[in-house]
Amino acid sequence: MYKIINTEEIGPKIKSYEIYAPNIAKNAKVGQFVILRINDTGERIPLTIAGTNLEKGLVKIIFQEVGKTTMQLASLSAGECIKDFMGPLGYPTEIKKYGTLVSVAGGVGVAGVVPVIKELKNVGNKIITIVGARCKDLIILKDELRQQSDSIFFATNDGTYGIKGYVTDILKEVINKEKIDIVYAIGPVAMMKSVSEITRSKNIKTIVSLNPIMVDGTGMCGACRVTINDETKFACVDGPEFDASLVNWEELISRLGLFKNLEEIAINKFKHNQGCNCCKK
Ligand SMILES: Cc1cc2nc3c(=O)[nH]c(=O)nc-3n(C[C@H](O)[C@H](O)[C@H](O)COP(=O)(O)OP(=O)(O)OC[C@H]3O[C@@H](n4cnc5c(N)ncnc54)[C@H](O)[C@@H]3O)c2cc1C
Numbered sequence: 001m002y003k004i005i006n007t008e009e010i011g012p013k014i015k016s017y018e019i020y021a022p023n024i025a026k027n028a029k030v031g032q033f034v035i036l037r038i039n040d041t042g043e044r045i046p047l048t049i050a051g052t053n054l055e056k057g058l059v060k061i062i063f064q065e066v067g068k069t070t071m072q073l074a075s076l077s078a079g080e081c082i083k084d085f086m087g088p089l090g091y092p093t094e095i096k097k098y099g100t101l102v103s104v105a106g107g108v109g110v111a112g113v114v115p116v117i118k119e120l121k122n123v124g125n126k127i128i129t130i131v132g133a134r135c136k137d138l139i140i141l142k143d144e145l146r147q148q149s150d151s152i153f154f155a156t157n158d159g160t161y162g163i164k165g166y167v168t169d170i171l172k173e174v175i176n177k178e179k180i181d182i183v184y185a186i187g188p189v190a191m192m193k194s195v196s197e198i199t200r201s202k203n204i205k206t207i208v209s210l211n212p213i214m215v216d217g218t219g220m221c222g223a224c225r226v227t228i229n230d231e232t233k234f235a236c237v238d239g240p241e242f243d244a245s246l247v248n249w250e251e252l253i254s255r256l257g258l259f260k261n262l263e264e265i266a267i268n269k270f271k272h273n274q275g276c277n278c279c280k281k
Pocket residue numbers: 033044045046047048049062063064065066067068069070071108111112210211212213214215240256257260263264267
């Protein structure tokens with residue numbers, strides 16, 4: 001069992017937890033993730049390692065409530081335990097000096113970007129960060145992003161923070177103004193695909209952290225299958241980071257929607273068990 005030590009709400013339906021898992025804390029590198037299971041009957045979900053506290057043996061995860069398991073996780077309090085917490089999984093991010101790097105973070109993808117740009121800045125890269133969200137309230141970790149970035153730009157769909165528009169609008173401007181050596185993007189698949197289309201046309205190397213459905217996290221079940229340069233790869237063991245220009249985005253998007261009906265049923269069942277309005281009547 002893995003104890004939740006601290007919980008913090010850092011945005012609407014976005015939580016940051018610190019879990020006591022000293023072995024994972026000791027071995028984790030940026031870009032890696034964990035797979036957790038809340039209880040014996042729970043499903044396994046992957047979450048990025050958003051930070052570690054070596055002294056206290058803590059691993060930080062930041063997650064958005066989007067479905068049954070993340071809602072159930074959000075209902076837990078400090079002091080409660082989760083059944084399984086497996087990691088660190090996946091290849092770490094390659095940390096080296098590229099020159100000028102643009103990091104693009106969408107929504108809760110910011111949680112993965114912060115530790116990566118911290119390391120990349122430490123080795124001497126110039127970091128330009130572009131952050132996007134639906135609205136101001138959904139932009140998380142602003143201070144941490146500012147601290148690790150030489151310059152930073154924001155875009156919101158409704159214009160409540162930064163420009164009204166998309167991260168890609170800013171990316172096009174940045175690319176036109178200066179020479180960019182590499183782009184690193186984490187966020188919704190549609191965002192990463194659009195970033196990839198822009199940078200491929202300008203021949204700028206781009207790394208994305210893919211988020212296909214994962215189950216075992218060991219390369220055995222095939223759930224996280226993605227096609228990279230016409231070859232089958234498993235994001236849990238071969239990734240999660242890949243060269244964006246080689247990703248088969250259409251296949252990834254269609255595989256992510258495979259279980260939509262079942263996910264909706266699971267959410268409704270969970271809300272019903274928690275005591276939804278129809279039960280309270
Ligand atoms: C390597 C990796 C790192 C991730 N890191 C984060 C993170 O740091 N913070 C965060 O909020 N989210 C992260 N995700 C996404 C997170 O795993 C899903 O939001 C979560 O699994 C949703 O589960 P659910 O039951 O709450 O929602 P559901 O209703 O089951 O699903 C909602 C959507 O989440 C996706 N999803 C569902 N089950 C899985 C699964 N087992 N594996 C992957 N995706 C799934 C699907 O696109 C689905 O349509 C990451 C995904 C991957 C692959």
